[in-house]
Amino acid sequence: MKKSVWSMCGMCTVRCPIRVEVEDNNVTWLEGNQHILKGALCAKGSAGPSLVADKERPQQPLIRRGGRGAGRWEAVSWEFALDYIADKLKTIIDRHGPEAIMASSRGGPFQDLVKAFTHALGSPNYSNHDSACGRNVHHASISLFGLGRKGFIYDIKNAKHLVLFGRNILASLRPAEVNQVMDMLDKGGRLTYVDVRQTLTGIKATNFFQVRPGTDYALALALIHEIIKAEGYDADFVERYTTGFDELAYFVENYSAEWAAKECGIKAKDIHELVGQLIADRPKVVFHPGWMLSRYNDSFYASRALNCLNALMGNIEVEGGLIFAKGAGDCGGKGPRALNELSPKPTAKRADGVGDVYKQFEKGPGLFHLFYKAMATGNPYPIKGIICVRHDPFACFPDPQAQKEALDNCDLIVSVDTHYSEFGWYADVILPESTYLERDSMIALQKGMKPRMIMRNKAIEPQADTRDLYSIIKGLATRLGLDQYFPFNTVRELWEWQLEPTGFTLADFEKKGFVEYADKPVLYDREKLEGKFKTPSGKIEIISQKLSEWGFPSWKPYESPAKPPKGQYRLVFGRSPLHAHSHTVNNPLLNEMMPENTLWINTREAGKMGVAEGDFVDVISGDITSVITAKLTDFIHPEAVYTVHGFGRQIPLQTRAYHAGMSDQKLMKGQLQNMDPVGGGLNLCETFVTVRKSSKNHQRKVEL
Template sequence: MATRFVHSICGMCTFRCPITVEVRDGRVKHIWGNPHVTGGYNLCPRGAAGRAFEYDDERPQTPLLRDGARGSGRWKKAAWDEALDFVADKLAAIKEKHGAKALVMSDRGGPHREFHRTFFQAYGSPNYFNHHATCSNSVHNAHMSMTGLARNGVAYDYKRCKYLLSFGRNFLEAVGTGEAKNIIDLIERGTTFTHIDVRWTYTGSKATNLYVVKPGSDYAIASAMLHVLIKENLVNREFIADWVNGFDDLAAFARDYTPEFAEQASGMPADAIRRVARDMAEAAPSVLLYPGYMTAWGSNDYYLRRALYAINALLGTYEAPGGMVFPKGPGDVGVKIRQLTGQAPKPEESERFDGIGTTCHHLGKGWGMAQLLPKAILEEDPYPIRGYIAQRHDPLASLPDPAAFKQALEKLDILVSVDVNWSETAWNADVILPECTYLERTDNVIVRKGLKPRLALRQQAVEPRFDSRPRWWIYKQLAKRLGIDEFLPYETIEEEIDWQLEGTGYTHKDFEETGEIKLTDEEIWYDRKDGLKFKKRSGKIELQCDELTDCGVPCWAPYEAPPEFNGDKFRLITGKKAVHTQGRTTANNPLLHEITPENTIYIHTSRAKNLGLKTGDKITLTPEEEDKPQTGTLEVTDFIHPDAVFMLHGFGDTVPVRSRSFGKGVKNMQLSTGKLRQTVGGNCPLTDTFVQIAKA
């Protein structure tokens, strides 16, 4: 019995935790956390269920060409050459007839984008976007507007934190292994953790204080906290003098947002708002006010995120022990890692389909606005879009109003899905190019930024089970066919890795022992007096900023009270749990499916009583302005705000060959009709979804 351990990076969700794969006789026996990196073998249930994912046959096994109507499920198996030739011919034709910008590409973000983005850049299209329209666009764009940094331009120093405040970040159910452990350690140390949410969660269960508030009122609460900090002079004057511009404008804005106002708006007691603000100030700067993870909430979510970052700024939590720290990279230790995207030419054509950079200047091109693609395709506005490569991204499952999205996709000349899964988008594609799973492939070198920067590598643990290919190979082959492969300068993945590492003294072999390369043993801290690296023109945090006002975007918008909910109308709130996140790797996973086979619909006891409903009842959920109800099973609870109806996201699978998850549960995105909309933060306004509930 030959056992070996391969140190790698998980691919079951977007946390990408460090893993160690225990391989016995060429098969995955166990998947653990990587003890060399995290100090333990612990790994969340999704990570552990990577084994069940690997040995599940319900995924595309060869290249497939559509052999019937789109979505009919009729496929013709193809050899790789045939499938790649087909795709390359179509892409060449699109470029010739309509220009490179007529091709769009999307993915799920993250650091493993080098191969497909380099290919796409060299092809010449500016139209890359990712899934952040339904994830973190508003928090990214908010932080960019104030500091020039993305959300992940700061990291969270949980280990030294003395006060944690979260607005709805469900740390203990939407679980990343390291983060969940950090939160539990923090609670065990006796650190105060205040959690504000519209419902009870496992996170709320463990928090020191839990406030269940009116959905859509978070901005009023955050503004009132700003009010208290400023009025009671609890702010860090020195940090503000050194690093913050626009304090007076913010103070003027916050003047009217008293805790009493916020109590009326949200239901959170004024005294509690004062206490939280004072306690945070007491613990400052070792405070974490978590700015947001999945933030595709309401239309004005951008302003909530700006307010949360503003509180951090006033408390001076940036680069403070126990606060938000600047993640250091190889550059901070004098190491240079080459990235493929860095050497490919930038597309000559810069006008994007979503208007970012032409009609909309305050949002980031790095994420784009997926929700505007259907309109661009259907109306050929600003120009025709004819082809789409969905790289491990499933817009038909993850974006609101899938029927509307699908209708637009019908008009494309070609839709290519590169995936390890049957995604709903793959099911409706013209070509599926099956990628090797994360256990079957090696990817590019990634940088793990932090106080101690490291390099990390996803390393192949087992041989591919089917006729799939790694991502680096697929895009190299497509690039060869289109004559642009000089920008993917490798024939093997080892060559690519060594190209990235050239000049560092490291090679691909240096990852074998632990999966990572430590670049330093000492923590790196910037000087809080003069060394912080904000990327706005002023080099400071800009609470007030001309770049926004010049675009007609106010820096601080007044709070708008959400509508009243009564009768049969509810506000749709969705979330995740540990066995089931957004990834398409979980719903149909034999072991994870067993634990949570479908989503339950939660409403408050008082609302259920008025509607004559009880736990276990079958109910219908009907979206606004569309008579297409779905049926679900109700659970009545005291621990949710009466305005809200809650369900887990990611159910109601429409792909028949996913035999376990097919048709089970309610598909929340189908209820979000009319939400393929641009908002000020670039997010889809998912929590502005209203549904009607009735007994089925």
């Protein structure tokens, strides 16, 4: 039997809308939703069916029988596994209270389910990966606009100039966004790219600045300085909608283009030229404030400066600028219900101290890495049980060894994932979730210029003994006597309940696979933006009242980043368009395209070490040594070495990915708690590693 199913990709967290053709429970074709993506999909998207068919993903629930991480698993039934987890959870709750249990899931539209379960248990400790991703950007955006980082849509396709600081937008690959960038370039728009190395994005740039690692903030400050000096900002907008401009002008007085040129290792004349272009292109200039910006110890301030440049451009709520993300309410509609509405609001303080010890951080998912502190010290109270849903902390946060030591204080570690994760390998129970092509997910609202409801429909029946997340959570809730919070027997019943207040039905999704709340982009009246910024003053706070209240400066005086000692390099990492971090590395088709990562080394630096292209090099940090193939390039700053994140996996059952390439996070020894104190993001580019030619480059090879 043939059918066509609207659904949503799940190979990475972009979650592109897709259409899947199925014949006899086999996927015969899948493509990007024609109504949004005109068919476009990336390599990862097309490799989805190869994930489904891959026997190197867990095929049934597994319970650990050996020591943690030893890899001795017993295959058990779902009933047995869920009983086992529920018993352990009950014991933890009896001994330590429900708040001793934490759960984490991937961020984005589907976090509701795991959050609702955590709250239903009576624990406030819901978390996600974001302290290793966008927390600095998020908090910087809140401090300036009163809105989180997803509070604005970047109208790139209508912009005249897109400025990217280390945002490798074409390799990180959100297909809809990438097409906006290409459309902008086709229309003659300019792209400015700033990074420590040349990238897929940078090769399309009009202006390219290869800066010294850790100096983004310096360049951003100089741009502010020069734009103010040239009076090239939108004075009306600044006057009307911002506070603290004079303090900013005073603060940046010493940060001239000439100063930044020296600091960043670039030419002052190029900065002046860029400033001229920005002023000419204003207001249709988008400064991307960063996506994954858990990098340097001033990344929060760098992001704040970039967003402040947006305000100076006066680009808010104008075509080709930053547009407020609209919700259902902006279109006179109502959004879908969330399960969390049914769960009791948690009353206990969070174990990560967010909202309490750390007032500067938004509660939401808190900061995952701080839970390790609670596990290790028992302060403010112990964490004894942890459930990670499609989240692999060992692949995401620094120093997995330190994480394991903290986790050893837990009585229960559960991993729910579609594939084996490094964390799952160390867990007590692995619950295999069905892949995105085999499961239904909750309906979610996607804010935007045209807000819409999106959904994932199961395209095929599960090929192994796996379950969708709602069934798993429901199974646990039933065993724990929490059925009233998850009263729906099927996801379909849940969808119908979610849709009740919206006035839409499931039938409304049949035409295009999504439901839009508006026919045309919804824009606010730019003359009436008062109150749209959710800061205490209702304006864009260049000097933030909240930051002052908490004792943090709104602008941190610039400090030059440390230079690596001789023989050492700053380890930086990034993305390839072929992999979604660690979780696609073992996918047969994607692994074939990119089986391992390399270490990019500046050609001259490699020469000093006697390293040639393709040689093995040792990369050393503390007691960790990794061996990796060297790739020589002139287009990386000599202080930095670079690798693609996600490799160096150590799960024997993933034969393709096993020990292929190098893991950057394992080299970040002692960095697990090295976070930006204001932004909450981890400082993932603050590790120096020793690099040398490896003894694995054999000189002799004796055979029989």
